[in-house]
Amino acid sequence: MYASRMSNLPPYLFARIDAMKAEQRKKGVDLIDLGVGDPDLATPPHVVEALCTAAKDSKNHHYPDYAGMPAYRSAVAGWYRKRFGVTLDADKEVVALMGSKDGIAHIGEAFVNPGDYVLAPSPGYPVYRTGTLFAEGKVHDMPLLRENNFIPVLSDIPKNVAKAAKILYINYPNNPTGAIAPEGFYKEVVDFARDNEIVVVSDNAYSEISFDGYRAPSFLQTKGAMEVGIEMHSLSKTYNMTGWRIGMAVGNAEVIAGLGRVKTNVDSGVFDAVQHAAITALSGPQDCVKDACRIYQERRDVLIKGLQGLGFDVPLPRATFYVWVPVKDCMAFSGRLLTEAGIVATPGVGFGASGEGYVRFAITRPVARIQEAIERMRKMQL
Numbered sequence: 001m002y003a004s005r006m007s008n009l010p011p012y013l014f015a016r017i018d019a020m021k022a023e024q025r026k027k028g029v030d031l032i033d034l035g036v037g038d039p040d041l042a043t044p045p046h047v048v049e050a051l052c053t054a055a056k057d058s059k060n061h062h063y064p065d066y067a068g069m070p071a072y073r074s075a076v077a078g079w080y081r082k083r084f085g086v087t088l089d090a091d092k093e094v095v096a097l098m099g100s101k102d103g104i105a106h107i108g109e110a111f112v113n114p115g116d117y118v119l120a121p122s123p124g125y126p127v128y129r130t131g132t133l134f135a136e137g138k139v140h141d142m143p144l145l146r147e148n149n150f151i152p153v154l155s156d157i158p159k160n161v162a163k164a165a166k167i168l169y170i171n172y173p174n175n176p177t178g179a180i181a182p183e184g185f186y187k188e189v190v191d192f193a194r195d196n197e198i199v200v201v202s203d204n205a206y207s208e209i210s211f212d213g214y215r216a217p218s219f220l221q222t223k224g225a226m227e228v229g230i231e232m233h234s235l236s237k238t239y240n241m242t243g244w245r246i247g248m249a250v251g252n253a254e255v256i257a258g259l260g261r262v263k264t265n266v267d268s269g270v271f272d273a274v275q276h277a278a279i280t281a282l283s284g285p286q287d288c289v290k291d292a293c294r295i296y297q298e299r300r301d302v303l304i305k306g307l308q309g310l311g312f313d314v315p316l317p318r319a320t321f322y323v324w325v326p327v328k329d330c331m332a333f334s335g336r337l338l339t340e341a342g343i344v345a346t347p348g349v350g351f352g353a354s355g356e357g358y359v360r361f362a363i364t365r366p367v368a369r370i371q372e373a374i375e376r377m378r379k380m381q382l
């Protein structure tokens, strides 16, 4: 009954984990869910208030502008200028997304012909792969290894693959490894993309979640970046708005136009009231972001210290709300965590073949629950 492309899709990992979680819950297990990267913190009240006000105005009840309201696109441009010093033309270089997943899932349709390559990090956000498969492209994995600080080695990509590639995904601060982009890496990406005529898509969903004084850059700050690519960002992680479905793609006008044209044909834009709330989030006070980072940093420290005490050699993440923990066999280990300790962690292999040997903990639960998880792990025969 299903089209053949359906059989190429991997089972969406989080759906499978959800089923395993439901089974444990049915048994009455008090689960500590450090699996899915969905903030437990609430959306800031002033943003919720802005939604309520906008939702009551019937002007906002119609089909939205496909690309996003001009006021939303200006707010995005204003935020990029203030946060990164990047200047954007709000008309041509900004498009609203229903979260960055929307943009990642659809951009392949604009740039990838059947059989073309897409370069994607492994481990990586699963939609880089599935979006490519929907466009009938081929994924070339760029392994993110600890010995390389979880940065892809672009010179390892075979010349013929690089020449036949249409999109290069980069994602720093990185999900799932927690790695950050080192000085000079983005310059290397710009040169590589220019030499091989590849569109760079920088997935910057975690730019605002960082610790120890680190502030993540935008790819677009790099000289030449605007000529070769775009960046996607989202309000999901920054303002705890995962359920609201709003984000943006910004950068090269031609690339933005291509993505926008696909979207015009498959969706009808983001609810105007949500865009009004997003304007409030981007233009208003940013203390809520700092507060969230403080909370995550405390959790990170508790989890890292606990895991180190149990003998794990864990890299210290300077950004994102993930901790990437080396283990022997990730499926076996995450299975044991679930059944013996009631802890949900994501097996690294779910993010690609090079994720084997790791599990990902999301620090999206309060400190007390993280401490409890460490206590439960201490009682396991690890």
Ligand SMILES: *Cc1c(COP(=O)(O)O)cnc(C)c1O
Binding pocket: 037, 098, 099, 100, 101, 102, 125, 171, 175, 203, 205, 233, 234, 235, 236, 237, 242, 246, 247
């Ligand atoms: C969460 C996440 C996204 C998508 O988030 P949206 O809610 O769709 O904006 C994209 N990329 C990465 C790496 C993520 O972790």
